[in-house]
Amino acid sequence: MTTTTTSQKSVVLVVEDEPIILMNAMDIVEDAGFEAIGAYSADAAIDILRSRNDVRIVFTDINMPGSMDGLKLAATIRDRWPPIKLVITSGRQKYSRNELPEGSRFISKPYGLEQVTDVLRRAAHDGTPSRALSA
Numbered sequence: 001m002t003t004t005t006t007s008q009k010s011v012v013l014v015v016e017d018e019p020i021i022l023m024n025a026m027d028i029v030e031d032a033g034f035e036a037i038g039a040y041s042a043d044a045a046i047d048i049l050r051s052r053n054d055v056r057i058v059f060t061d062i063n064m065p066g067s068m069d070g071l072k073l074a075a076t077i078r079d080r081w082p083p084i085k086l087v088i089t090s091g092r093q094k095y096s097r098n099e100l101p102e103g104s105r106f107i108s109k110p111y112g113l114e115q116v117t118d119v120l121r122r123a124a125h126d127g128t129p130s131r132a133l134s135a
Contacts (some may be wrong), residue, residue, distance in 0.1 A: 009035040010051070015045045015060035015073065025116075029059065032117035034124075035100050041066040042073035049081060056083075057123050058115075059110075062090040071108075074101045085123035 013036045016022040019028060022038050029036040039045040043066050043134070049055055062070035074086045078101040085133055091109030100106060105119050 009033060010056040011035045011037060011054045012047055012057045012059055012120060013039060013045055013055045014095060015039045015058060015062040015064070015070065016041060017041060017066075017098065021061075025059065026096055028111075028113050028116045029120065031113055032120050040075075041067040042070065044072060046076065050075065051082075055081075057085040057087060057120060059087040059089070060118070061097075063090060063092060064096050071100070078102065078104075085126075087119055087123055 003069040006104050012027045012029045014022060014029055014036055016025055016038070017040050019117070022040065026036040037048065037055070039048055041064055042060075045058065045060070049058075058074070060073055060091055062072055062096050068076070069130050070090075074088055077084050077086060086101060086104040088095070088106050089109055089111060090106075094108055105123060107115055107119055
């Protein structure tokens with residue numbers, strides 16, 4: 001008798017208000033071997049997190065319109081869903097580890113496949129808070 005093992009991909013919620021950048025980021029996440037779901041705002045991301053329990057990583061831009069930006073979203077996630085790993089990105093400013101929620105990783109835009117793959121894989125396999133990474 002043989003046993004079949006199904007491997008489930010870790011789910012990454014990508015939060016980005018620019019549609020083309022969101023689609024590109026989701027493609028990068030999927031090319032890195034993860035399942036990507038998208039949200040155009042922090043409010044939409046919160047709705048997704050309330051309705052799903054399989055999101056393991058949130059990959060969010062900082063600068064977004066709406067009731068909260070990506071930093072406030074990350075802080076909310078850290079408070080309400082502490083096991084979720086956070087990858088934060090911005091093309092306007094770099095952030096230090098002290099400016100981000102504990103355990104967050106930071107990458108600057110523009111980012112590429114290798115950089116995102118590395119950060120997501122580290123986040124997925126690291127059970128401890130990490131240092132912020134920047135490009």
